[in-house]
Amino acid sequence: MFEKVLAAVFGYFSISSFAKGKDGKSLLSAEQETKLEGKYGKKFLEEFKKDLSEYEKDGKPAESAVTEELKAEMAAEKEKDATALNTANERIKKLEAEKVDFQAQIETLGKKPVPDSGTKVVGESGVKTKFKPDMNLGFNQHINAVLKGEIGASYGGNTTVDTQELQTEFGRYISSEKMEIFRSLLCTTDSLQYMTTVITDKFKVKASTAHITSVLQSFVPHWTPKGKTTFTPLWLEQFPMKINVEVIPSDIIDEVLGYMYDESMEPADMPIVKYIVENLVKPTLDEEREIAFAIGRFKEPTQDANGNYLANGANQVCNGYLTQLCDIKKGGNTEGVNFIFDGKDLGTGNTLLTNVEAAVDEVKAVYKNKTMFIHCDPDLVLKYSRAYRDKYPNSKNEDGEKVKVDYTKFSFAPLEGMRGTGAFIITPKENFRHLISRNPQEQKLRMKSEDYSAKIFGEWREGVGFWIAEAIFAYIPAALVAQLSPTGSTSAGGGL
Known part of the structure; x- marks a missing residue:
């Protein structure tokens, strides 16, 4: 060579x-x-x-x-390369000509009406749902009788629901609707819609590739790589979580009946177990997951004097994304996160408008042409919107509730878990990550009967965090660091 x-x-x-x-x-x-x-x-x-x-x-x-x-060999190679280059140029010219023809065809076809040549499919009426309640069970018979107004149908106290029968029905329902149940329970919360979800059995994962920002250069017959961008991969961790819910079925019969009356449903459309899952478990789980994802701090479960484990708080099941950033900032930011407008107060009114613009101007040029969200405290969006309205009273928000910083591609995304923090984070969706342990089909949800109560169990692993430190642009108030990271410790299983 x-x-x-x-x-x-x-x-x-x-x-x-x-x-x-x-x-x-x-x-x-x-x-x-x-x-x-x-x-x-x-x-x-x-x-x-x-x-x-x-x-x-x-x-x-x-x-x-x-x-x-x-010399002869090199001359032959030169001639061969010249021939290949000419062939390639001819091929490019041919493709360009074909492209022009295709564009002309597309334009012509776009002006023609589309003939209705499809086959019309008529669905059957009264199609049954996937799950059909067992009407031989006492509680389904009772609900059906009450809804139909049958004589003698009345509430009979604890004898109305046999919890063993309820457990049987619960198992049948979970088997047939498992995917839908966990999609419902572990659905996209406010913040998760702005994240990239990764399904993995690993407890901790870390980015392994960099974003190359420059590749073009003059030819030389040597390997001369560019793309010298510094990047710091961050550890993301998922934590074991569970739900333990105790239900007294006899206490909710009236609630189920009232709900079904309001929704004009038949027992086959709203079995009691579906009501329990969707109306007693899901709403609370959604709210608590959102808060934990933002400001949670993982705490190892503790035991009492008798060796029994004590339930920790909902905000102690994982390390939230704001908690992770506060830990980084408290620890001296050796990872290289971009803390923008650092150490300053955003203020109110016109000052807030000016300072938010100054903050987003600190985002690196390579990201400024990328459409991104300002994930933030909902109170901050309200203050910004009112200040903007007061400064420009004749302006109209054509996008409704969507609030955008003028002359940028950044729009506010208020997240309920961040309420009251005063913080905001700008990062691409591919850098904002959500980890979950496995597919919903493999999750577990079961019921155990005890006398007049029914206990619901569910387990999974989940976590949130960031992929690359340098792609994070965050405004984190000092007061929030003092609140979420008083010692700057990540020893409790942080995601970084």
């Missing part, structure tokens, strides 16, 4: 040999070195001189490498 490079250099200088030193080794003049560096770069020059010295270390002169056979 070096022989060909050497021949190319001789050809570039139009010479057949180099000057020689006292030791008989080839020397490049200062003018030749300047020309080579200007043509191929400093890296090439250094490597060429090194290879030249290595080639001649056994007394073999550089000129001996350039044989007539080598």
Whole structure:
């Protein structure tokens, strides 16, 4: 390979040999070195001189490498490359012509009406739902009788619902509706819609690739990689979570009946177990997950004097994304997160408008042309919107509730879990990550009967965080750091 490079250099200088030193080794003049560096770069020059010295270390002169056979071989390769280039150029011209033809066809077809040549499919009336309640069970018979107004149908206290029958029905319902149940329970919360979800069985994951920002360069016959962007991958961790819900079925019969009356449903459309899952478990779970994802701080469950585990708080099941950023800031930010408008107060009124614009101006240029959201405290959006209305009373928000910072591609995304924090985060969706342990089909949800109560159990693993530190632009007030990271410790299983 070096022989060909050497021949190319001789050809570039139009010479057949180099000057020689006292030791008989080839020397490049200062003018030749300047020309080579200007043509191929400093890296090439250094490597060429090194290879030249290595080639001649056994007394073999550089000129001996350039044989007539080598010249003929290189000439043939040059002719072959020229032919391939001409072929490629012709192919490009042909494709460009085809592109023009296709665009003309698309424009012509777009003006023509589409003929109704499809097959019309008529659905059957009264199609049954996927799950059909067992009407042999006492509580389904009771609900059905009450809804139909049958004589003698009345509430009979604890004897109305046999919890063992309810457990049987629950198991049947979970088996047939498992995917839908966990999609419902672990559905997209306010913040999750702005994240990229990753399904993995690993407790901790870390980014393994960088975002390359520059690849174009002049040709030289050496490997000269660019894309020197510094990036710091962050650890993301998911935490084991569960729900334990105790239900007294006899206490909710009236609620179920009232709900079904209001919704004009039949027992087959709203079995009691579906009501329990969707109306007793899901609303609270949604709210608590959203708060935990934002400001949660994981705490290992503790035991009492008898060795029984104590239930920890909903905001102690994982480390939230704001908690992670507060830990980084408290720890000196060795990871390289961009804390924008740091140490300053956003203020109110016109000052708030000015300061938000100043903050978003700190986002690096490579991200400014990318449509991104300002994930933030909902109170901040309200203050910003009112300040904007007061400053420009004749302006109209054409996008409804969507609030955008003027002359940027950044729109506010209020997240309920961030309420009261005063913080905001700007980062691409692919950098804002949500981890979950497995597909919903593999999650567990079950019921256990005890006397007049029914206990619901469910387990999964979940967590949130960020992929690359340098792609985060965050405004984190000092008061929030003091609240969420008083010691700056991530020893409780942080996601970083």
